[in-house]
Amino acid sequence: MPKTIIVSNRLPIKISKADDEYVLSPSEGGLATGLGSIYKQDNNVWIGWPGIEITEQQDKDHVSQQLKELSLIPVFLDQEEINQYYEGFSNEVLWPVFHYYASTYANYKQSNWDYYQAVNQKFRDIILSIAEPGDIIWIHDYQLLLLPALVRSELPDVSIGFFLHIPFPSHEMFRLIPWRSELLEGMLGADLIGFHTFDDVRHFLGATSRILPVNTSSNIITMDERSIVVESFPMGIDEQKYATLPLQDDVKEQIELIKNNFKDTKLILSIDRLDYSKGILQRLQAFELMLELCPECIEKITFYMIVVPSRDTVPQYAHLREEIDKRVGNINSIYRTMDWTPIHYYYRSFPIETLSALYHTADVCLVTPMRDGMNLVSKEYIASRTNNDGVLILSEMAGSSKELIDAIIVNPNNTGEVCRAILEAISMPLEEQQKRMIPMRQLVSKFNISHWVKIFFDRLKEVKLMQRSMQARHVSFATEQSIINRYIKTKKRIIFLDYDGTLVSFKSNIDQASPDEELYNIINKLSEDPANQVVLISGRKHENLDAWFKHMDIYLIAEHGSWFKRPETHWHKITGLSDQWKHDIYPILETYVDRTPGSFIEEKTYSLAWHYRKAQNGLGELRASELMNNLKYLASDKGLQLLAGDKVLEVKNMDINKGKAALSLTEGKDYDFIIAFGDDYTDEDIFKALPEAAITIKVGSNLSAAKFYLRNPTEVRKLLTSFTQHTTVEVN
Numbered sequence: 001m002p003k004t005i006i007v008s009n010r011l012p013i014k015i016s017k018a019d020d021e022y023v024l025s026p027s028e029g030g031l032a033t034g035l036g037s038i039y040k041q042d043n044n045v046w047i048g049w050p051g052i053e054i055t056e057q058q059d060k061d062h063v064s065q066q067l068k069e070l071s072l073i074p075v076f077l078d079q080e081e082i083n084q085y086y087e088g089f090s091n092e093v094l095w096p097v098f099h100y101y102a103s104t105y106a107n108y109k110q111s112n113w114d115y116y117q118a119v120n121q122k123f124r125d126i127i128l129s130i131a132e133p134g135d136i137i138w139i140h141d142y143q144l145l146l147l148p149a150l151v152r153s154e155l156p157d158v159s160i161g162f163f164l165h166i167p168f169p170s171h172e173m174f175r176l177i178p179w180r181s182e183l184l185e186g187m188l189g190a191d192l193i194g195f196h197t198f199d200d201v202r203h204f205l206g207a208t209s210r211i212l213p214v215n216t217s218s219n220i221i222t223m224d225e226r227s228i229v230v231e232s233f234p235m236g237i238d239e240q241k242y243a244t245l246p247l248q249d250d251v252k253e254q255i256e257l258i259k260n261n262f263k264d265t266k267l268i269l270s271i272d273r274l275d276y277s278k279g280i281l282q283r284l285q286a287f288e289l290m291l292e293l294c295p296e297c298i299e300k301i302t303f304y305m306i307v308v309p310s311r312d313t314v315p316q317y318a319h320l321r322e323e324i325d326k327r328v329g330n331i332n333s334i335y336r337t338m339d340w341t342p343i344h345y346y347y348r349s350f351p352i353e354t355l356s357a358l359y360h361t362a363d364v365c366l367v368t369p370m371r372d373g374m375n376l377v378s379k380e381y382i383a384s385r386t387n388n389d390g391v392l393i394l395s396e397m398a399g400s401s402k403e404l405i406d407a408i409i410v411n412p413n414n415t416g417e418v419c420r421a422i423l424e425a426i427s428m429p430l431e432e433q434q435k436r437m438i439p440m441r442q443l444v445s446k447f448n449i450s451h452w453v454k455i456f457f458d459r460l461k462e463v464k465l466m467q468r469s470m471q472a473r474h475v476s477f478a479t480e481q482s483i484i485n486r487y488i489k490t491k492k493r494i495i496f497l498d499y500d501g502t503l504v505s506f507k508s509n510i511d512q513a514s515p516d517e518e519l520y521n522i523i524n525k526l527s528e529d530p531a532n533q534v535v536l537i538s539g540r541k542h543e544n545l546d547a548w549f550k551h552m553d554i555y556l557i558a559e560h561g562s563w564f565k566r567p568e569t570h571w572h573k574i575t576g577l578s579d580q581w582k583h584d585i586y587p588i589l590e591t592y593v594d595r596t597p598g599s600f601i602e603e604k605t606y607s608l609a610w611h612y613r614k615a616q617n618g619l620g621e622l623r624a625s626e627l628m629n630n631l632k633y634l635a636s637d638k639g640l641q642l643l644a645g646d647k648v649l650e651v652k653n654m655d656i657n658k659g660k661a662a663l664s665l666t667e668g669k670d671y672d673f674i675i676a677f678g679d680d681y682t683d684e685d686i687f688k689a690l691p692e693a694a695i696t697i698k699v700g701s702n703l704s705a706a707k708f709y710l711r712n713p714t715e716v717r718k719l720l721t722s723f724t725q726h727t728t729v730e731v732n
């Protein structure tokens, strides 16, 4: 039975050593809860590092046995691996770069990268020791960016999902990493790549299309003929748990205690792991400014600040801790009174019951990271506000700010703004608090952790089905033989061939994509067979096709059907069409040429094409969608159609399309073999127009109405060459 394998750097357990014995306790983290319903079922498992170094083999065996009972499989790391893979590369290269701290903290050491690769391979080996065809593998986070491709190369058909829990930075930041291509290629081993926010998706697509030679169409990347889907899946929390904890007796007791201790002051809460990305020092600065500017706040506001120890063997984290200690000490020493301490600072972790009591009681929750993938604390605070009161102040740099839009949203670098937000929050009327809190609670409740897990898995299954259906439609050896057999048996054939992207690959200069000797030979041989009618059907200008193919015994259709040329006759253009609209559209396209270096207009008889293949990556696409919006009403008023092709936007007469043109050659004729090859949107019209018996072949991997797929012009030429080896001798 196929199983699900979850893989993350850390296992969802806490493990400690007491009296020479290893003690295991399950983690209460959101991911562990969300995936609990999955990895504990059937023969599913979770693979990861137990979080501490275990040296003795017998201890490893003993711990492995205990973990096995919890459906967990350990990846043991020695001290050097922890230093170089986890602390060195993951936390001193990827973490700072992905959180936009490259110039301050990133340390690109070759040996750290070597260890990162080696440990990713170690994870791969453990996966391979248990994975079977049909299994689903879900890999998590930045410590394992290489793992999807490592697994893919050994198990080409397995389903692999990847989720990044931290932000994906802009290409300008990501490109700084010396091993950027390898990291992207590693991630692209997955079938589905998920991020918390749409900005992360955008950044990832931007980096991939700039760094790797891949094909990107909307949120689908094609690499090695495999389609990879990239989407945002904002992670939720176990909302029910946080909503019901305040009803528990032990939590109620703690709530009473906190209320009693802070009865005369408003309570501001912050909870973070020790990390420079969390903006703890900047937050303290804003709090200090508030005390300075608002003397009446003295003894009336208390800041309850929890910092959870993390990565404190990495030097920057140890240094940050010292800085926080100092800053808190300073503020408390300046403002403390006999009855009041401004900041209650704890450098340790707390049980969930205490966190719940604090979330439920605090008047304000102050979440001001400089960058954060999601930030679960902000959602936990919302879920704990069962009375619909309380105020969340949230940094616009946290992923959760994209969903929790009713919070007071602040820029954490703007100390004055954070200070004003605190003042606004502590004096906010209850009605306003509820107005903001209710929609946020509804959102956190609906988009909870189970919902997150479900939609990720559902999408992964859909992506796999899409890939399989495309694979199944790829012309296999057997399909090829059956097409050739039909070809041999038939006596009156018509062969439609699109040109760019089908017979030749795209060139940045459209005039350079001229036919080569091999192509001429293939077309010649095909057209020599008296049973064949070869039709070259293109969006190209008729002058282009004329220059390249007029000497050949084939039918030419140019400009999607505006121009026709039978063998040995002259060109004629379709009559009754107007081109007057060009006077209005041309100047608009010209403004886009002026604003987009590298783009140009191609004028055809009944169409205008704005090409952007040579424009700056990303800018061309942006302008094309702008242009599309700009033209859409004008185009429909004038009976025009807008066609978004491969790096081109074409405006043409609505009455012309390749489908109609193809049909005009087949209708009423008794062809017993019809085949059409095409790669672009415009060829879809042919695929749809031709009769059911026609063989339609899409070149590439975008979704298509065609029956079959070939990967590239080389495969098209190969199939056509096979046809030429079977010349028809007799024609009835």
Ligand SMILES: O=P(O)(O)OC[C@H]1O[C@H](O[C@H]2O[C@H](CO)[C@@H](O)[C@H](O)[C@H]2O)[C@H](O)[C@@H](O)[C@@H]1O
Binding pocket: 009, 010, 141, 142, 165, 166, 235, 310, 311, 372, 373, 374, 375, 376
């Ligand atoms: O394992 P550690 O090095 O101790 O670090 C703890 C975890 O921190 C990171 O959390 C991220 O994931 C959260 C959930 O998606 C998200 O809300 C937050 O913004 C991220 O920073 C890290 O991604 C994990 O790998 C670490 O285990």
Ligand SMILES: O=c1ccn([C@@H]2O[C@H](COP(=O)(O)OP(=O)(O)O)[C@@H](O)[C@H]2O)c(=O)[nH]1
Binding pocket: 029, 030, 271, 272, 273, 306, 308, 348, 349, 350, 351, 355, 374, 375, 376, 377, 378, 380
């Ligand atoms: O003493 C504590 C304080 C916090 N947390 C949890 O740590 C997580 C922090 O997640 P977040 O997304 O806010 O930031 P991360 O640390 O993952 O970057 C939250 O679920 C908190 O409930 C915890 O387990 N013990």
